[in-house]
Every structure is written in structure tokens, then in C-alpha cells.
Amino acid sequence: MQIDFAKLQYQYQLYKTEIDEALHAVLDKSNYIMGDEVRELEENLQTFTGTKHAISCSSGTDALLLAMMALDIQPDDEIITTPFTFIATAETIAFLKAKPVFVDIDEKTYNLDPTKIEDKITSKTKAIMPVSLYGQPADIEGIQAIADKHGLKVIVDGAQSFGSTFNGKTDSNLGDISTTSFFPAKPLGCFGDGGAVFTNNDTLAQKIKSLRVHGQSKRYHHQYVGMGGRMDTIQCAVVNVKLKHYAKDLALRQEVAKKYTKVLKEKNIILPFINKKATSAWAQYSIRVQNRDEVQTKLKAQGIPTAVHYPLPLHLQECFAYLGQGKGDFPICELVSNEIMSLPMNPYVENDEIAYIAQHISS
Ligand SMILES: Cc1ncc(COP(=O)(O)O)c(C=O)c1O
Secondary structure, three states: OOOOOHHHHHHHOOHHHHHHHHHHHHHHOOOOOOHHHHHHHHHHHHHOOOOOOOEEEEOOOHHHHHHHHHHHHHHHOOOEEEOOOOOOHHHHHOOOOEEEEEEEEEEOOOOOOOHOOOOHHOOOOOEEOOOOHHHOOOOOOHHHHHHHHHHHHEEEEEEOOOOOEOOOOHHHHHHOOEEEOOOHHHHHHHOOEEEEEEEEOOOHHHHHHHHEHHHHHHEEEEOOOEEEEEOOOHHHHHHHHHOOOOHHHHHHHHHHHHHHHHOOOOOOOEEEOOOOOOOOOOOEEEEEOOOOEEEEEHHHOOOOOOOOOOOOOOHHHHHHHHHHOOOOHHHHHHHHHHHHHEOOOOOOOHHHHHHHHHHHHHO
């Protein structure tokens, strides 16, 4: 058996007629930049998430930049975040010449541990940036309470978690600003790069919309130093179609996760843990095994692809050597990054594929 990790071609075939029609509608109108589909997507995202403002943009990375620029993050400001995430989370902080301040993760959820945040707050701290890793929001109650106590902003990096919830609210509603990514392999992906910024604050929304178009207030008049951060009309058309099916896709991902959990229990591996207050968008189903390299090699030989998110924590990355942190500084993150391994995850993983994967993991 050869298993496909994300089944992107399969999904395209499933929605081909609708997607092709939507793409041709854009081609026929040739409204490639800020066409009708952009506004339609933003309205659809608002309806789906229950947020007041959804602002599409060029990627999940640019969504983080727009969020921090809207909050006026300045050089030398400090932003508390997790070292166990994709590089973009801390890279965008550093790109704005602010300082990423890492805090270790919770050993069960792998998300930012709120009990360790307060020790890292200084007079320069401006915001906390939790990441909803693998699709599950961090403990936003704990994080928001600390932010409120110290007058800090919260930016949720929800690149992996569109449609997840915490205390019944979608993760786009958490914090002052929440972001997501429509990178193709994300739970809600487009056919290239795309992303969105969410907020319930009118002033921030206006500023983000302006920053996305070079800080423009009206044509060729620029109130802020902004960026070229628009999402292409074509990509919005794709997400508009996929969003119609997304509630069903999320439910299917949830089913796949449940089935994995059922067959993998008692196999001497650590399974994903979901906080009772949260639901996950299941961007990944990640397990921990002590002999990861061996397991990955043997699974690969049986046609089972796996991935590691992420093998090298951010505080150990060369680009962050200037922060002066080293091995042992965030022990839980380091332990998890040595053991973690993601299994094929998408809404369409078949029962026989799950059984096959479980059988080879056991052996
Ligand atoms: C946690 C996290 N933040 C940010 C990003 C950046 O998103 P994009 O690839 O759309 O720029 C990603 C994408 O992988 C991510 O996983």
C-alpha cells in the first residue's frame, strides 16, 4: 500500500466541478486583484467563524506581520511565544526587529504553558503570541488572564487551526487578533499562498485593511508604511468553494483522529491530548515514539509517509543564535521535538489505511 499524506489531488477531484467553475469565473472577469471573490471570502469567513472582521491576505506569515504592525509593535519590543512552532511565528517578530521571548510548552498539548509566562514579562513586553499547534488552541483562558493583568495584547497564530474552538468560540475569535494560513496542506488550503487576519475590533480591522495595501488610505495616498499583502482573487475563489465543505471536512478529520486513537492505544506511544475545553482542527495527528528515526524509516519502507513538526526548536535555530539560548533552556520542547512524528492526516484517510498504519507501528 502507498499512502498519501495530505490527499490534495484527491480533494481537488472531489470538488473539481465547483472549483473549476469558480476559477473560470475569475478568469472570465480577469479581476485578479481584489475582485468580488475577495469580499465574498471575507464575508464567508466572518459567517463561519463568528468574527466581526475577516481580512484576507497573502499568507499566514504576512497575516502575523499585519497583526503586529496593526498593534504598532516597535523595534526592541518583546513578544512572548513558543519555541515549538513553525519558524514564521518568531521570524515575523524578529523581522519587525522586535524580540521573540520563548517560554516552554505544556507537555500534554505541546502549546505555550501559561504557568511559565509571567517570569518572562519585562517592561518591554508588548504581546503574547500563542500558537494553536497541530490544530488545537493553547490554553487561552490562562494566557488572556495574564495578558489582562499586565496590559498585554494577545495575537493567536492560528495558521494550523482554522475552525477549532476554545470554550465554544472559534479560534479566530481568541485574543485581540487571530491569524490563519491557507497554505495548501493546511486544513483549509488554497492552491498557493493565502491567509487571513481576524479581529472584533473595528479600529484594528481598518488599520489591517490599509496596511495590506501599502498603508493606503485612498488611492496613492499612504497613511502608514504597509505592505503588498493582498490575497489573489483566484485563491479566494478556491477557498470559497472549500469553505462550503469545511464543516464536513472538519468532522471527517475528527473521525480520522478518533479512529487513530482507538487503534493506537496501548502501543507504548504517546497519543495526542486535547484539552476538554478545546476542539482541534486536526491539522496533524502527531504521536511520540522514543525510536523515531527507526519507526519513520520502517514505515516509509511500507509506503507510510510521516513528517516531523518540528525537529529543531526555534531557540536552537541558527538564525536565533543571537538570542543566546542553547540546549537545555526549554527541556519539554526539546524532549517533544526529539520524539514527535505526524501520521498521514486529511479528511479522507480510509479505515484500511488506518489499520495498515497501526499494524506497522506495532510491529
Ligand atoms: C504555526 C504557523 N505559523 C505561521 C505559518 C505561516 O503560514 P504561511 O505558510 O501561509 O505563510 C505556518 C505555516 O506553516 C504555521 O504552521
